[in-house]
Amino acid sequence: MSVSMFCHQCQEAAKGTGCTVRGVCGKTSDVANLQDVLIYILKGVSFYNLEAKKAGLNTNKVDKFITDGLFATITNANFDKAVFVDRIKKAIELREETKAAVIKAGVNVDHITHDAAHWTGNTVEEFEAKAAEAGYLAIENEDVRSLRSLIVFGVKGLAAYVEHAYNLKYEDDEIYTFMQTALVETLNDKLTADDLVALTMKAGETGVKAMALLDTANTSTYGNPEITKVNIGVKNNPAILISGHDLRDMEQLLEQTEGTGVDVYTHSEMLPANYYPAFKKYSHFVGNYGNAWWKQDKEFETFNGPIVMTTNCLVPPKDVYKDRVYTTGAVGFEGLKRVKENADGIKDFTEIIEHAKKCAAPTEIERGEIIGGFAHEQVFALADKVVDAVKSGAIKRFFVMAGCDGRMKSRDYYTEFAEKLPKDTVILTAGCAKYKYNKLDLGDIGGIPRVLDAGQCNDSYSLALIALKLKEVFELNDINELPISYNIAWYEQKAVIVLLALLYLGVKNIHLGPTLPAFLSPNVVNVLVENFGIGGITNVEDDMAMFLGATAEA
Incomplete structure (x- = not known):
């Protein structure tokens, strides 16, 4: 496949397969290729940094560099070619420094033979030429490519949460270790598909840890969100x-x-x-x-x-x-x-x-107020009221409609879905997906707003805690016995780690839209469907009937 770039990490991937000329996001082909090379070299750095950790060396500088590099390649983060040229040069330099440090500490690194741990370039031209080997199309088996992509994109999402926590002086070395282990393992040709699936689930487990860490960082520093x-x-x-x-x-x-x-x-x-x-x-x-x-x-x-x-x-x-x-x-x-x-x-x-x-005041584009602040502690404070509403039948079902918003006209589906939900349902949301319905007048149920906004996509952890709390209150054995349906919009890599975290927590029958990820091969989709009930969306009328049919059975 002769292309000038290949990027399939976001929901808007061209033709549902991948951007090959220019990113729909606006990313140019040279930047896309440099991002692939950066990730490749960060995998090489990770080989040696994991050895440094085993040897008890201080890895803080390298941990931070790898995290920053991963975050910079997330969709719509950084479009600056010069930044990635500089980061690749620094990554190679840091890789060699780390290698020298572990050898000095008496560690034998002869077993580290992968090209990512040894390749060196100095010019933009060399970096761009390397992209063909470093990019995803270099992985011939589409199922392996799919699972490796899923893992790397999940790790990119992890990096975002870790970065925010780090900025508030909260860290967890186990998370850094997993991120780097996962990067290295995506270069391991000996891993089977089952091994990669297991690594994907480990990413979900680590995603829960990272979101818990960030939640602690935010709430310890700034207090628990309030209505x-x-x-x-x-x-x-x-x-x-x-x-x-x-x-x-x-x-x-x-x-x-x-x-x-x-x-x-x-x-x-x-x-x-x-x-x-x-x-x-x-x-x-x-x-x-x-x-x-x-x-x-x-x-x-x-x-x-x-x-x-x-x-x-x-x-x-x-x-x-x-x-x-x-x-x-x-x-x-x-x-x-x-x-x-x-x-x-x-x-x-x-x-x-x-x-x-020196600037004029903002031009008014709307008026009014919107209500939010329904993170886990605030909802726990309302728990008795919520439980009573469920027991009395005033609330029949919760719909988790978290995730991302985006440009596609098909995302109007989520506005229509929210508008047509029965008045005895409540939307649990986090992330910018809420802008599809958070300014609608959907009313309340006994004083409980029908849209409960937990916060940023970073705060999706709150929705998991709320579900686990309801499971405990209703004395259920399985989180899937709750009257909760998942109709989630996704766009970029933070949504990927949220999805993996939910799968790790045992949540099933999650529906993703407006399209399933382009990086999922048919066989990987089948695994997700068979094991977790993952599905897409169709139209509001049919999907509503499907979800509410679940209500009738509950």
Whole structure:
């Protein structure tokens, strides 16, 4: 197959198979190829870093570098070619440093023979030429390619959660070790399909650990989310818009803008920052502006002020507002300004604050409020009320409609599905998928809103805890006996690790849409269907009948 690139990691993969000329996300072929080479070299680094861990050496620098590199390759995170050229050079340098360190420690590394652990290049041309061997199409067996892709994409999702926890000084070496072990094992031609399936389940188990770690990091630092009404209108002050997921960035921005006359608004996945007690003390934190990530090409223009992108979910910016977009963390795009950061991770938002003061206030695009903050502790506080509603029949079924939003018109399915759900059902959500229905007037059941938003995609762990708590309260043996259906929208690699985490927890009959992942081969799909009841979506009427048929049987 002669192609200029091959990327099949997101839901919008061209023709449902993979982007071969340019990414639907806007990623160019040279960047896509460099990302493949970076992942390849990170696998090589992992060979030696795992040996370093066994030898008791300090691996913190390498752990962080591998995590950062994985996160930078997530969909819509970094489009900057120069960044990946630099990262590949640093990865090769770090691989050789780590190799030398383990040899010095007396470790014999002769058994590490894979090309990823030895290949060295110095030029962009050499890196781009290597992509054909490093990319996914180099794996001839489509089932092996599928399972290895599933594992690597799950590990990329893991890296995102680990990065956010790390930024709040929470780490778990077991998670780093698994991530690097998984990377190495995707180069092991001796593994059978069964071995790869087992490794996939181990990824799910580690995903639960990582989400628990991040949940602890967030709630210990900022408090447990509270039920909150969030303003979606605007005020008359100049303002900064912050998008992405990183709450440490949110905290620093709020601290530095206090008393400056500049307001702060969240966008897309940063909306749940409004739910945390620690952020509510800031009077200039005034609400949320806009919708899910893919509408930013219009909403960033009307916002008028500067925008801070903290993580993935960047759309290639239009020239009309490009000079107002600043990046930090994993995010990058050629020509965008970076937030200044010192060696201790303290970021300086001064330039952005001064920029904001010169801009007009945001243009109003909507008015009103939306309610959220239904993370696990808040729902546990309502547990008696929820249980009574279920026992009385006021709530017949919960629908987990978490995940991602995206550009495809077919995603309107989720709006229609939410609108047509019976009034005795409740939606549990997390992630930007909620923007398909969180502004609809769906009412409540005895004071319980029919849309319970647990937060970011990072907060999907809350939904798992809520399900496990209900299982305990109703004294059930199997989580699948609960009156809960799973109709999940997905887009990128964090959704992949959430799916694997749910499978590890034993959840079955999850439906994914608007399409099944392009990286799943027919045989792998069959395994998921047979073992876990994984399914796709069709149309609202037929799917509603299928899900509610389950209600009737429950």
